[in-house]
Amino acid sequence: MRAFSALHPSVLLTYFLSVLLLTMFAENPMLRFCALLGGLLCAGLQPQKSGGRRTAGMTLLLLLAVALLNPLFVHEGVTVLFWIGDTPFTLEALVYGACLAVTLAAVILWCGIYNRAVSSEKWLFLFGKAAPRLTMTLYMALRFLPGLQRQLRAADRAQTALGMQAGADRKSRIRGKLRVLSSVLALSLENAMETAASMQARGYALPGRTHFALYRFSARDGVLLAAVLLLTAAVTGGMASGAAAYSFYPRVTAIALTPAAVCTYAAFLALTLLPAVLEVVERGKWKFCVSKI
């Protein structure tokens, strides 16, 4: 997803906020399926991490459970499929469960995509202008924690090599680890004094701090942001006006196919497919260029 995640952080954040909120509030199965389809395509285009398949399998199992468990606990709806003892198992509850599972799957997928596209750094950048000092503190915390972890490992190693962690019983082992932890924390604070001096020396205390970042808002970012906002407005309009309304109980309604409803579906599909489309277009360009060389 290089093409997509290279966009300006503000575009990315608007996009994910819009897709996630719309997915969560969408009732209509068409909209839910649009979200799932876009998410699947997006995730499919990402380079797979090892263990991705197992996670996908677990998610699928969970979704199946949600779809089947809903009718076991919810007995609304008029179309009874069969009875389990005295309780009815209704078609409406089953459909609702299935739709809920689709939404859940879509949200999980989109959260994963968000995680890979928007690093903490981009997120912090967006708030840097409003609160430069708070952001700076968060940046430092981000750097501090991995450093602390490394220091802990090194200290534990040094102490172990000296035979300080060799206690046979669990109690003395835990005491040994705690001793290392407290000493490393003290050492980190000691080191932090030097960091503070380095910040002072470079004028951290001066008023009127600016915030620098490598991101630049280009015309392309502007066009895409406008597209995202327009599509979001269209979908929200469709949902609010009732054109794409849908209800499960007491009886599942038919999926609306009025022009207004179709427009809403199309807009949402376009929105969710946006990253995949960008990616495919860029890949096509590369393929085209390579074939020309």
Added chain:
Amino acid sequence: MEILRVENLSFTYPNAGEPALNAVSFCVQAGEFVVLCGETGCGKTTLLRLLKRELAPHGTRTGHIFWSGTDLETLDARASAGGIGFVQQNPDNQLVTDKVWHELAFGAESLGLPVQVIRRRVAETASWLGIESWFRQDTDTLSGGQKQLLNLASVLVMQPKVLLLDEPTAQLDPIAATEFLHTLARLNRELGMTILLVEHRLEEAFVLADRVLLLEKGRLALDDTPRAVAETLCKSDPPHPMCEALPSAARIYRLLGAKGERCPLSVREGRDFLQNFSFRARLPVPAPAAAKELVAELREVWFRYARELPDVLRGLRLTLYRGEICCVLGGNGVGKTTLLNVLAGTDKPYRGKVRFAKTDGRRPKTVLLPQNPLLLFTEETVRADLLALLQITDVPAAEREPRLRAVAQDLGVECLLDRHPYDLSGGEQQKCALAKVLLTKPDLLLLDEPTKGMDAASKRELRTRLQSLRARGLCMLLVTHDVEFAAETADRCALLFDGEILSEAAPADFFSENCFYTTAANRIARGYCNRAVTCEEVAASVQPEERGGALC
């Protein structure tokens, strides 16, 4: 043009009897490269920090500091932060952010510069210093030398008029240190940057500097050109403590009686100087040592940190004997620390064997002194820390105090026992850490870069200490970058390269066969007396009647 004037500056720390600085006065002209040196505790860091208002220590100060004619007290906050750049010793702790580009921009952000200006300054600084290739990396992934270069660059982005540097190369390996100093020289020559450098690696700094200030117990003892300072020190009688910190060429000059009109400073000048002497044919070869008693042996050891990572040690072979000091030399990332971890038992080789010779059915006790001695301390005072170790290792309560006292006396750390480990100086921390590992009565002592950040006097002290431990039959394995220290201390030197021990010999043979990877003294003496690797050996090779009085 005068850029800095210090007038009659005195400074006393709170609760200290003696003043740290006593009536110091000097001037620095724009574009000068000034080196500030002196023994540990002479007040050089205090002086440097007083020159930077944001970092000035607390205490009573008298006298005046003028920057370009303005009193430091009345200097505008922005001019003070941006105009006077300060680089500290530790490369890691000075970094504030997690990205290289952000670290570069940090100072400019503080000055409140517009983003466009920051962008341009960051870009030009990064390209002038050759940082482009790691511009977008995380700061944690950089080497020590790169980190220190980044610290310098992030100060340069603020476009300072003067650079103050407090032992910036102390924590770097020799190659990175030399590169850093040459970057400073380039800044000075090509941009006319005024530089005030506190340094104890005088080998290179003396050659690069225009002027040297020597502090002695808070007083300015000498203020002259490097050559004149070196000459004065060489002719001092009794020898000034700073003599052993001088460049090798100057030390040889001193040992040969400080005759001749010009004191040599660089290796080339040292070679020219030696032309005036004739040499004895060969140094007397020391008698081969008696049959050696094995302590540990590494047989074809292979190691890597994870299955998919490359091998760090590839079929490494090494034997260690009782009563010897063995130095393993090598560049960064060749597996020196890994070798120690394998011997200490914290890393397990996946192929090959580590064999220990058993005495009385007991495995030799092996301890490791890590590069950062502070990692060993966990308690509030040194004494509590040492006692905690004795308690954990099940030493009977009655024995603890006497054992502690014996070791403390031995290493001369009795006066440090009730201090907090973090409050000690680098050399003192090292001494206390050594006391701690010696409490366990080791047979094999592993030391990781023991001379890092040490000045010449502390190095000499460490050398005598290691030699006295050797006399007691301890085996010591040092891994180090410090070629000079290895040449003066080791019985045996080995080169670790690409995961293997490549050559292994006594220092005289080891270094005289190397062309580049050898001591400055050996490079000076090459062609005159190849087997001399320390300054003392070079001087001893000169025909006795030509030597001056300093060497008897």
